[in-house]
Structures are given as C-alpha cells and as structure tokens.
Amino acid sequence: MAAGAPRIFVSHLSGIAVFDPSGDQVGRVRDLVAMLRVGRKPPRLLGLVVELTTRRLIFWPMTRVTGIESGQVITTGVLNVRRFEQRPTERLVLGELLDRRVRLVETGEEVTVLDVSVQQLPARREWEIDRVFVRKGKSGTFRRSRGETLTVEWSAVTGFSLEEQGQGAESLLATFEQLRPADLANVLHHLSAKRRAEIASALDDDRLADVLEELPEDDQIEILGKLKEERAADVLEAMDPDDAADLLSELPEEDKERLLALMEPDEAADVRRLMAYEEKTAGGLMTTEPIVLRPDATVADALARVRNPDLSPALAAQVYVCRPPDETPTGKYLGTVHFQRLLRDPPYTLVSALVDDDLQTLGPEAPLPVVAGFFATYDMVAAPVVDESGSLLGAVTVDDVLDHMLPEDWRETEFHLDEETGEETGEEAGEDAGEGVGTHGS
Structure with a gap:
C-alpha cells in the first residue's frame, strides 16, 4: 500500500481473502496481531492470523503484505504454514481489543471500543494501529445507535494494557457473524x-x-x-x-x-x-431425531420436512417410513425413501409406495467398523438403526462416523494431500515447508 493510503478499520478485514504472489488464494484473515508499546505510542501491527483451507491458523508478517485493497490482501514471499501461537507480549486485535472498556484521557469518561483502524507508515513496510472508534455510555446490549460514537487518536484513550474482567463480545460477534x-x-x-x-x-x-x-x-x-x-x-x-x-x-x-x-x-x-x-456403536453414534413419516404421508409432506433449515444435509438426504408412533423409538420400521426418489415422483404420491425395504439396517450394538462398512458398501450418508422388535431407534450420519474414526485431536491437526505427490502431509511436514521464512513476530 502506498504512503498516504487511507486507514483501514479492522472489522472490514475479518474474513477477506489472502492471495499469494501468483494470485492463488491461500486463506482468509481471521485476526490481526499487535504489540502494545510503552506510553501512548500506537501499537505496532505485527501480522495477520490467516486461516488456510485446511483450517490451520498461521501467522503472516505485515512485512510480507504488499497491498490491502478491494476486499483482499496481496502478499509476497514463501508461505510459512507453522501453526500460529500467540506470545505473551502480543494482543489479538479482533479477539482482545474490541469491546474493551477504556477511558478518554482528556475527560476520564469510560467508553467502549467498537473498532480500531490500521495504517501503513510512510515509505516503510511497517503498520500501526492509529485510531480507535468508540461509543460513549454504559456497556450493555449492543446497539450501535445507543450513545455518541467518535473516532479518536490512539493516544487519546487509556486502558488497553490492563487486564479486563467481564469484557463484552458484541463487536467481535458482529465481526464474525457470517x-x-x-x-x-x-x-x-x-x-x-x-x-x-x-x-x-x-x-x-x-x-x-x-x-x-x-x-x-x-x-x-x-x-x-x-x-x-x-x-x-x-x-x-x-x-x-x-x-x-x-x-x-x-x-x-x-x-x-x-x-x-x-x-x-x-x-x-x-x-x-x-x-x-457404548460410545463407538451404532446406538452411541446415532441421533434420535431423523425424519420419520407415517405410511399415509405424501411426497409433498416429505419434501416439506426435508426443507427444514435446521437439518444437516446428511439427515435431510432420506426419510424413514414407520408405523405410529412416529417419534423414536417408533412403531414398525417399513423402509427408507431417498431424497432423489422424492424429487422424481408427483407430490401426491404416498411415501409407502416409494420405500426402499431391501436396504439393510443397523442394530444398536453394531460396532464402529461394521457401521463404517455399511456406509462404504451402500454409498450412504445416513443409516437407520433398528432394534430387535423392528422399531426405528434413530439414524447414524456419516459425519459422526468420521468424527469417531479420525484421531481424537483431528480438529486441531490438519491432514491434506500434496498436490504434486498425492502424499499425506501433516503438522511436521508443514513446519518444514516454512523454514525459509522469518520467525513469528520478527
């Protein structure tokens, strides 16, 4: 960004795409890392926290940011995929500075931080937080219309360096709403x-x-x-x-x-x-809230249930036809109707005429390997769990099967394939790939 470029408010940076020098998107901005300085000097902006497509959060130094414009960040240099770890002297701008209660130096009045702006220093590749957008009045329910708002220089407020108890979260949540x-x-x-x-x-x-x-x-x-x-x-x-x-x-x-x-x-x-x-059985994996319909329900009834936005795609992929009662555990399980079949038949057709009654069912005690084998054999995304009396107990979805088959720390460890070799890469391989880049915060 050229010298004299307008300041950028950080709430506008959340979620914007980050591109490498070749023009390929590598991730999205999730936060910014700043270092507070003594006195009233504006904090130095060290870098960005970028979420890669693998969901790993990495640190990207501001010295390697060549431009922030048109809703995107342009960068230079080799990608360092070492996982981001916050240091004691650092502050997450979105995560920790927004919603703080600080004081105006001139009047001593307490205000709430709604946003902060950053700006690149002239003729340098350094950035700093220069201004603070605040709202006067007591903290409480978040309404931007309540209380006077104003933008002041960083030096005009005090209180960022203090540990705050009961810090709000409204501005941060508004930033991450989508x-x-x-x-x-x-x-x-x-x-x-x-x-x-x-x-x-x-x-x-x-x-x-x-x-x-x-x-x-x-x-x-x-x-x-x-x-x-x-x-x-x-x-x-x-x-x-x-x-x-x-x-x-x-x-x-x-x-x-x-x-x-x-x-x-x-x-x-x-x-x-x-x-x-047991946890790793069909009964332990299943949900008790699949779509259950009576035999006299129509295709129109089934599609209305499938449209429920609160349903996961896996649960919405099929409906289960059962004798009353139609809440689990149900009466006799009659079969499954797949979503694609519902799209092919007239709305007035009874679901009892469309059931797939040849599909195998799972017993509640079926162990995880048997459940996984079922999904692989029948190319399913959800499976009915039926007890010995023939009543539907629930349904297992493929996401729950994967959740229990992956390593326990899979949410914190990314697994992806190298585009050229097709080999799996992980935490250590990712760190080795970034050895040529400066260390975090340098």
Missing part, C-alpha cells in the same frame, strides 16, 4: 480461556450449541463449566442429542445428573437413551 459454526469454533479455540468464556456467554443458545459441537472436547467441557447451570442445560437441549450425550459422558457423574435434571424431560430422556449405549 462465520460457519466450525470456523467460529476454530477462532474460539485459539483465544484465551477468559475470552472464550466471554464470547460463549454472549452467543445465543442455538449458536453456542452449534459451535460447541465443533470444538475439541476439552474446550467443550471448559465452556460448559463456566455457564450457569440453567443455561448449560438449555444449551445441551439445543445440541444434537448424540453430541449432548457425548459431552455429558465426559463430566463427573454428579455434574451429569444435575444437568440432566435441569433439562426438559423429553430432551433428557433422549440423551439418557443414547448414553446407555
């Missing part, structure tokens, strides 16, 4: 435990439930433990029953029973039923 749950989970995982808890408390129950399902087990337990018990129960109810059962099974017996008692009886009953099965 992120998928898995991507937001990846961002949360790399924040401090304090900031993770603050953001979790600001998310609504459904959004937090979706994000928890994508987090590593340790983060799930940590966040759940910092919520009030009534809210923790509400979040567990919003989770898929199988994910809630997996999470509760990791808690001490006393905590588990206390949370189950706070949940709605129907929701708790589904979770208890799943916890009765």
Whole structure:
C-alpha cells in the first residue's frame, strides 16, 4: 500500500481473502496481531492470523503484505504454514481489543471500543494501529445507535494494557457473524480461556450449541463449566442429542445428573437413551431425531420436512417410513425413501409406495467398523438403526462416523494431500515447508 493510503478499520478485514504472489488464494484473515508499546505510542501491527483451507491458523508478517485493497490482501514471499501461537507480549486485535472498556484521557469518561483502524507508515513496510472508534455510555446490549460514537487518536484513550474482567463480545460477534459454526469454533479455540468464556456467554443458545459441537472436547467441557447451570442445560437441549450425550459422558457423574435434571424431560430422556449405549456403536453414534413419516404421508409432506433449515444435509438426504408412533423409538420400521426418489415422483404420491425395504439396517450394538462398512458398501450418508422388535431407534450420519474414526485431536491437526505427490502431509511436514521464512513476530 502506498504512503498516504487511507486507514483501514479492522472489522472490514475479518474474513477477506489472502492471495499469494501468483494470485492463488491461500486463506482468509481471521485476526490481526499487535504489540502494545510503552506510553501512548500506537501499537505496532505485527501480522495477520490467516486461516488456510485446511483450517490451520498461521501467522503472516505485515512485512510480507504488499497491498490491502478491494476486499483482499496481496502478499509476497514463501508461505510459512507453522501453526500460529500467540506470545505473551502480543494482543489479538479482533479477539482482545474490541469491546474493551477504556477511558478518554482528556475527560476520564469510560467508553467502549467498537473498532480500531490500521495504517501503513510512510515509505516503510511497517503498520500501526492509529485510531480507535468508540461509543460513549454504559456497556450493555449492543446497539450501535445507543450513545455518541467518535473516532479518536490512539493516544487519546487509556486502558488497553490492563487486564479486563467481564469484557463484552458484541463487536467481535458482529465481526464474525457470517462465520460457519466450525470456523467460529476454530477462532474460539485459539483465544484465551477468559475470552472464550466471554464470547460463549454472549452467543445465543442455538449458536453456542452449534459451535460447541465443533470444538475439541476439552474446550467443550471448559465452556460448559463456566455457564450457569440453567443455561448449560438449555444449551445441551439445543445440541444434537448424540453430541449432548457425548459431552455429558465426559463430566463427573454428579455434574451429569444435575444437568440432566435441569433439562426438559423429553430432551433428557433422549440423551439418557443414547448414553446407555457404548460410545463407538451404532446406538452411541446415532441421533434420535431423523425424519420419520407415517405410511399415509405424501411426497409433498416429505419434501416439506426435508426443507427444514435446521437439518444437516446428511439427515435431510432420506426419510424413514414407520408405523405410529412416529417419534423414536417408533412403531414398525417399513423402509427408507431417498431424497432423489422424492424429487422424481408427483407430490401426491404416498411415501409407502416409494420405500426402499431391501436396504439393510443397523442394530444398536453394531460396532464402529461394521457401521463404517455399511456406509462404504451402500454409498450412504445416513443409516437407520433398528432394534430387535423392528422399531426405528434413530439414524447414524456419516459425519459422526468420521468424527469417531479420525484421531481424537483431528480438529486441531490438519491432514491434506500434496498436490504434486498425492502424499499425506501433516503438522511436521508443514513446519518444514516454512523454514525459509522469518520467525513469528520478527
């Protein structure tokens, strides 16, 4: 960026694409790394936290950024894919500076930080945070229209270097509003435990439930433990029953029973039923909420259920036809109707005329290798789980099978193929590839 270029507010950088010198996209900006300085000197911007297509977060020095324009970052130099690790002297701009309560030096008035701007220094490849966009008034429910807003020089505010208790999260969440749950989970995982808890408390129950399902087990337990018990129960109810059962099974017996008692009886009953099965069996993997229809339902009825935006693509791929009752465990299981078949027949057709009754079913005690073999044999993305009496208990989806077949730390370790050799590369190989680049923060 040439000298004299306009300042850039960091909220506009979140999620924008990062390109290498060849014009290939390598990832997206997830945060910025700054170093606070003594006195009132503006912080130096060290680099970007970039999320690669493999979901690894890496550090990209600002000295290798040649331009930020038209919603994209242009870079130079060799890609260093060593995983980003925050140092004690560094601050994440989006994750830690936004939503802070600071004071105006001139009046001593407390204000909330909504955004900060960065600018490249003239004739140098160095960047710094130069201004702060703040809102006057008490902190609380986030409304940009409440309280006077103003932009001031960095030197005009104080309080960034202090540890803040009860820091808000509204501005940060607005910045990350469009992120998928898995991507937001990846961002949360790399924040401090304090900031993770603050953001979790600001998310609504459904959004937090979706994000928890994508987090590593340790983060799930940590966040759940910092919520009030009534809210923790509400979040567990919003989770898929199988994910809630997996999470509760990791808690001490006393905590588990206390949370189950706070949940709605129907929701708790589904979770208890799943916890009765071994973890790596069809019963332990299944969800108790597949699409179940009676034989006299029509194709139009089935498609209306499939359109439910809260369903995962795997669960929406097929419906299960059963005798009443039509909630699991159901009456007699009659067969499966695949989504493609629903698209080929008139809306008035009864689903009982379309069932695939030759498809094998899984018993609740079927071990993980048998379940995986089923998916590979029949090219399925979901499978019915039926008990000895012929009642549908639930459905296993391919994502849950993969989740339990991959290494336990798969959410934190990227596995991808080298485009030229086709060989798998991992953490160590990625680090070796970046040896020629300067160290983080240099």
